[in-house]
Structure formats: C-alpha cells, structure tokens
Amino acid sequence: MTSLVRDIPAAPSAIALMHFSNRLTFETDCSDVFSSQEAGEIDFVLVDVRGPLAFERGHVPGAINIPNRLLTAVELASYPKTTLFVVYCAGPHCNGANKAAVKLAALGYPVKEMIGGVTGWLDEGFQLSVEQAAKTAIGCEC
Template identity: 35%
Template structure:
C-alpha cells in the first residue's frame, strides 16, 4: 500500500526561490533572543522598539526602552517627530494578536522602515527577559494571557 506524503503535497520551492522568501521573512521579523542580546550589549543603534498596544498594556509590562505608539493612534501627525532614518521594531501581545502587524503596516505606509518582534511581549516574558512597568501598576503574577491588549 502506497501512501502519498502529506508533507510533500505541495512541492518544496527551488533553493533560490526559498532563499529569497526566507531572506524577506527575516527582513520583517526580529527574534526576542536577538533583541535582548542587542539590549544587553548596548547595540541598539539604528532602531527603536515600538509597543503597539494600548497605554494600559504598556503600563503593565513593556520591553525596556520601548516607546508606546498604539497602532490605532498612528497618524501622520502622531509620528511626525519619529526619526525616519531608524527602523521601528513593532510588538504587541502575542502570536494571537496582530497589533504589531497593523502598526508596522501603518508606519510603512507613512514611509518608515519596520520590523516585527516574533511572539510579542508574551514570548519575551516566557523567555524570562526583563520588562519595565509603571511604578503604580501591579506586576503580572504570570505571563500575560493570549487575550489581545490593544
């Protein structure tokens, strides 16, 4: 009995096409480990970290050095002071939220270079990386839920 492979139902791309698509994917996404290594080594030149969730979520837990720019509030006026020479690394709650994609899209449409942080603040915290929070905001007792906080 011959069974066809489910894995190969759709044939693999040729190596040049696959390499081009994977390179494009890496041009859009940032791994939390790469970001924390940059922060730890002080190598954050050339980019800014952007929290695209609501201010309440930003107050609860955020990546150190991030600015809060909710995607819903992005307008030509609200981003007019941003440095157009930087790359903006957008993040949101988790893989269950697309606020980072929405924010990155808005910034790109407004002429900025962008990337997204894979997994959002949830992946960041699950890896044990540090977060900042507003002093009067209680710390989360566990990792944030997959519920979107944007």
C-alpha cells in the same frame, strides 16, 4: 507512501533562499532584540502598540508605548524618516503589530515586527518591565 510533510514538495533551494531572506527584512525576533539591547546596539525604536494599561502592566524593557490609534504623522513628526521602528503587540494571536507596521510603512518609515510579541518575550525567559504593582493578564488593547 509519502508523509503529509512531503505531500506538497518543498520549493527549490533558490526560491526558498529568496523567500526566507525576504521574511527577515520584515521581522526580527525577541532574542535579537534582547541581544542588541544587552550589547548596547540599539539602532531602532522599540514600540509597544498595545494600549497604555497593557503597557503599564508589563512591556519589553526599552520599549515606548504608542498605541495603534496614535501612530500618525503628527505623533511621529520628531522621528527622522530613517528611523527603524520595531513594533510588537501581545503575541502571535494579535495582529496589532501588523497593523502598526502598515501604518508606519505608509508614513514612509522602515519597520520590522518583533515576532512573538510579549508572549514570545516571556517564552524566551526574558523579564518584562512593570510600572504597576498589580499584576494582571497582559492583553491587547489595540
């Protein structure tokens, strides 16, 4: 008798290597962003794609706020096409970062998603920057 885990066989190592390597070209995680910031190695633009109110209530330090609806060629005209954008939203329950990544890629920019979003950031034990005294739920307005 095999477990549910082995019910579907694992991919051959070469295919698994390709799959997982490819995933890393599309995403980064909260720990890598934090470590890069701590080391002063910030060669990317971190973008919170939630609405302004959610951003004010708490966002990843160093992030700028460009809500999804404002990710346009006009809004991004000052960024060279080589700018790497790292996008995030509220968390894994929100697809705002995916929508933002699609828009940025369509505009010709390299882009990665910070997996986990705000939820992942907090789960790692990292602090948010808060621009408002009132602390309320941090949601997605994307």
